[in-house]
Structures are given as structure tokens and as C-alpha cells.
Amino acid sequence: MKKKIRLSRPCIENKDAVLDLARKILETGFFTQGKYVSLFENQIARYLGIKYAIAVSSGTAALHLSLIATGIKPGDEVIVPAYTFPATANGVELLNAKPVLVDVDLDTFNISTNQIETRITSRTKAIIPVHLFGNPANMDEILSMAKKYNLWVIEDAAGAFGSIYKGKKCGTIGNVGCFSWHPRKLITTCEGGMIVTNNCKIAEAVYILRNHGIKKVGSHYDLAIPGFNYRMNELEAILGLVQMKKIKKRLKERQKLAAFYLRKLNNIEEIAVQKVYPDCINSWQAFVIRFLNAKDQKLVMKKFQELHIETGIGTYALNLLSFYSSKYNLQPSSYPNAKNLYSNSLAIPFYNGMKRTDACLVVKILKDFLHEI
């Protein structure tokens, strides 16, 4: 049987530490949000240098609660990039607000900040920049637009834990930051997410909303607002706690693997790689390449599949998804770069613990095949 290379693989270096803590939790019988969730939250807050880090059940839950906590209401408009995972826009839609799509730049894959202003109306209340695949978005431009039009900035930093924009940690630059701990992220809690903010009102709303809307008033509990069960559990939290102990090593390893791919792929004419702005650090949640020729993506994907090497699309062009295209009558031609990236990009195997020989094989197959076709 041929060797299989996965697109992504969660890496838990210290399994014994996880198992020891899991055993403790199983013995005590306290499974739901408690001591270990708090410890994980404190660890993340310390690492990011932020006041509040609030654990939730997913990155999607983080976005949903951030939008509610910032007061997004039916009929409001929220600016989102056209090329992103649907969760970025779904939270807006679920509040009966309108996600207003803005195309992305072909080089960075991030929102085209020079197009944001044309989409702002009197109903616009927030911008959700996405640091796509860990690549920091142009936050200076986004913050200045937000200041000019009095908008909230909710960073979708789902894949950007550890990324840095001009000395500031992604997720801590806007009013609220949302992280995902899904298994394809730098650290994982199986499923999970985190909301981070320095704003005590937002934090208070999120604390209440993630736990059904229940609020402690004096010595009793009352329902402040109908809420959700978006809590993280204790077993999830210990996975995060243990992985955070090696966060620097994990980041360094990803930088090295990305540097290897960049070195090897830079001189292939048919491929472009994600451009990182100067003074920024991409934590490389995923390594996504863009083919300059139409058709290459599908052919290369098929070739890798035959060789048992997993690849994937980069992410979605929201304007091409049936729900958004039909509801808002969105044309593919209105978002040419999102369409281009959706059709022509490819995520190649990339994860902590990936063997260099496997990365060499991926590069060799890619080079040889592109030469052939």
C-alpha cells in the first residue's frame, strides 16, 4: 500500500500530560466548564496580553456571540471578505443582518481594503476582517475606516492564533477577536473557540450569552437574556492547556516548514504563494498555493489523490455559494479575485510534526507534474 500523507494532522506532543489530566477529570466527575476552562482562558489572555479571553464551543460560536455582544441587529450591514469560510458571514445572517461582501487581494488572499469604503452605507455597523490562513490583514487601513465611520472591528482570527501584525498579536487589534481551536488550527481542543477583548461590556455580554443568558444577581441566578449553550468543556480545555506549553516551538516549526515550501515553490512559474505584508508574521494555519493557469488546480488535486496525498481547496468564495448568491443576487464577476482563488488555489499538506521527507515529496510531485502538463 502506498504511503498516505494527510493534509493536516493535529499534533499533541505530550499525550501523557493530557491523559493524566483527563484521568483527574474523569475521577472528579466535573466535566462541564470549570477550573480547567478558566486556566486555559487565563493562559490565552496572558499569551495575548489581553484582559478577557472567553472560551466557547467553536470559532463559529465566537463570531456569533461577538456579533450579538456588539449589538448587531436585523437590517444592519456588516462588511466581510468574499473569500473566506462561510462561518464569517453566517453569524451575521443568523442575526437577520446583511453580510456585505468585499473582494480580496490576489496576493495576500485578504480583504481588499481599498474597496471597503465603497460598500459602507448608513446601515453598516461592523467590519469582520479575516486573517486568512494566518496571514495578517491590513489592519491599519481597516482601523482607520472603522474610526472614520464609527464601526466595530471583529477580527476573524480563526486561523491566526500566533500571527502578528506590526508587533500586535492578531485577534487583539480590533474591538473583539475570534479564534478557532478546530483540529486544523495551531492548537486544537477538538472543537472549540475563544473570544478575546479588552472591552468589559462586550466581555460581560459574552459571559452571559455563552451560558444560556443566565446571570448571577446577588446570591441567586436570573435570566438576563435568552442565550446559548456555547460553553467549552473541561476535557477540551486540558488539550488546549497542554499544547500551549509548547506554543513557541509549534510556531517555530510551522515557520520552518513554510520557509521550506516558500524556498522550493518560489521559482515555479505556474504557482503564486500567499504574500505576507512587511513587519507581519503569518502563523501559517494552512499552506495554500494559487495556480496561475485555470485547470491546474483540478489536475494537480487529482494527481495527488491518485498518490494518496491529501489536498484541499483553499476556502470558499461566498458569492458562489447558492445561499448567498441567490439571496443577494451576487454575480461571480463582481468578486473576480474570490472566484479566482476558489477555483485556482490548493491547500497542500502542512501541519506540526510533518516530516521533511514528506514535504520534499509533495514539492517533487508538484514540480514534476506541472512540468509534465
Ligand SMILES: Cc1ncc(COP(=O)(O)O)c(C=O)c1O
Ligand atoms: C476564517 C474562519 N472563520 C471561522 C471559522 C469557524 O471556526 P470553527 O470551525 O471552530 O467553528 C473557520 C473554520 O475553519 C475559519 O476558517
